[in-house]
Amino acid sequence: MLSIRSISLTDFGPFKGEQRIDFPADPGVSIIYGENMRGKTTLLNAIRYALFGKVMTRGATQVALHQIGNWETAKDHGKYGFKVVLEFENEGLKYELTREHRPRAGVTIPQTDIDYQQDCFLRKDGQVLGPDQRDSELARIMPETVSRFFLFDGELLQQYEELLRNESDMGRNIKEAIERILGVPVLTNGRTDLGELFKDAQKREAKAAQKNQKTQALGNQHEALLKQRDGLQEDTDRLKSDLATLRSSKASKEEELRKTERTKALLDERARLQDEIAKAENRLNEKQERRQELLTDVWKGLLNSRIRATREGLEQDLQKDSDTYQRALVSADINEKLRKALEDGQCSSCGQDLSATAKGRITALVSETLSNDARTHLEAKIQELKSRIAALKQSEATSNADVLQEVQDAIDELIVQKAAAEDRLSEVKDQTKDLDETELRKLYSDFERTVIDMGILQDGIKKQDEALKAINENISKVEAEMAKFADADLDTERTRKDLCEKLRSLFASAVDAYRERLRGRVEKDATALFVQLTSEPEYKALSINDSYGLTIVHQDGSVIPVRSAGAEHIVALSLMGALQQNAPLRGPIVMDSPFGRLDHVHTTKVVQALPSMANQVMLLVYDSELDPKQARNQLQGKLQKEYRIARRTARHSELEPIA
């Protein structure tokens, strides 16, 4: 187990000159206090630099190394470069690791990374190791891929949520790192290596068979089949590798698509609105044309009542004149008879002579009747009235006021609809104005293309697997035939082959079995730690998935699907602790600002749990994040060392032990 004894820095970041922190051998917690920008993250980076030759920003991007040297040393003394010396122990052996960046010969004022050279020495129990051995040793003690579990930035704990999402690049990387730290590669690599050994053994068996006349033909056949199989396997491996690449590409495209979902929805909405507005405009134009047509004749409706009144008046006159005329017609006939009676002096009906009185009465009557002229005039008047009435009737038009109103209502509604759509379109256009639509559409079509290609590859792989199965069967048949022949060399190779196959099979079975055990243990240990760290009594446990992602389980058995940054923090810390407990590879935990997102209660719980999480814990915190008095109270005997990073100038910090 890796345990750091001291860190010495020379002109590294704000740590001007030579400065050192010592750590005791006893298990426990060391705390380094420092305000923002004093150099806490730089200390974490010093360890990272010593082990891997890299310095990272908080966003996990690499920093150019020529920027690391202390600014004041360079300005005041013209001295460039920096150095870190890490003293540590591992499996009872003492190590001293020195890594240094110096300006190259001939460079007075280095400006880029190229102007520097890097030197790295590793002493193991006093002996300096050669470069290959050094690298191999360091990779064995602390592989870079798992450093995230030992040197971590509290700000980046959210990454562990990716484990809950299968197939994301980040999630896969973290899963691989977890399995690495838990030792799974011992088995997976063993499986691969033994598989290769087995194939090699088969080839040797073929060669041995070829040497013996009795088995030569079989040997040749065997060799040919093995070559064929190798070819098939190569193709299959290539297809699988392509599929893995596509899978990864699909995952990252999905991530992109997820980010662009909102954008696509906006673009779709924009297209829909534009269509809606165009349709509304068309309908509006139609309605407005119709309205104009209706307006052309609307004046006629206004006249209806007047026309009707006039017509009714005329009809009354007509009635009166018609009656008069009728009466006139009847009386004309009688009049003729009376006039003849006057002329004859006799009644035309009874033949009696008319008296003087009777003549007088008849004369009066005759003078009352209409003259022919008057009758003709009346006739004409009646005709005129009739034609006027007819003309007025024709002029009466149905009022289209109702239809006009309907059309106007429809127009009003369309105007409102169109205005609302235009408002919304304007908003959407504003939100999409800086968008590169071609890029977006390309993303969607690329994604679809990827899915199709994956399907094709999967089909191809399936066919390859079937072909491999068939050829392996043939190989087995040939081997079974060869086994019937006794031959010392053949026997030796067969024994080797059988042994390799058994070993391969053993390691292969062990992979799944070990993963199962590990997941069970990690889940159990993470739960135990989580229950200690959380203040929520209803959170009962953590549940682990295939990628070591942890979900919180409520006491009622349901899972908590979404969690706050604080909860994520606690879950991630629980995972860290569980991995430390179950990993064959162990080391110190160095935490930079681990309590940033935690409230006082949770901070207390984490501090109390720290000694159980790892043998050696180093905290890089600021005062308001963790109160020194509180820390001392809670950790008591487990608190090993305290340091403060004190400010001298903006570019010069000093490590001061706190007594």
Next chain:
Amino acid sequence: MTPENELLDTIEELRKQKFPDVPAELVEQIATIERNFTENRPEAYKRIVQAIDTHLAVQASGKKAGG
């Protein structure tokens, strides 16, 4: 059980169950090689070949001696 032991224990349990004739020491040797050379695969492969060769040679000479 320590984590290192957990891994060896898993393999050993399976060995006893499925491949009792495969020697335990050889299995442990291979696992240790893989653990020590996880970052150096060519070296791991080379050492495993040596381990198996050695084992087979010992086995063969043991047979001869046994007669």
Next chain:
Amino acid sequence: MAEDKKTIGLTDANKAILDKVVEKAGFKRDMDAAKFAFALAISRGCEPGQVEGAGTIWNMGSFDEGGDLKALIQNLFPATDAPYRALESLMNTGFGLLAAELKANPNVRIEDLLKQEIKAAK
């Protein structure tokens, strides 16, 4: 008998109202608006009279193609011996009425006026 007019028009003030009405109500042609004004005047019981200062806008050949309007005016106002003169007078009166309507409610709509008149007529 005074000779009837062959062209009719509006006073300057009424021409302005015509333009406003055509724009606001959306009449296809100004002739349609003119007929509307004329009809409105009749609906409100106005009688033909004299108009001073009416310019020349429309030719009766196109305004009253077929002569239906003339026949109608003669029917409604048998006393008049110059139907087109009567038409011009009623038209101008009608625009006067429309001006009043617009003054009372600048956003008045043709549809509302129609409804009003039809209701009043009942």
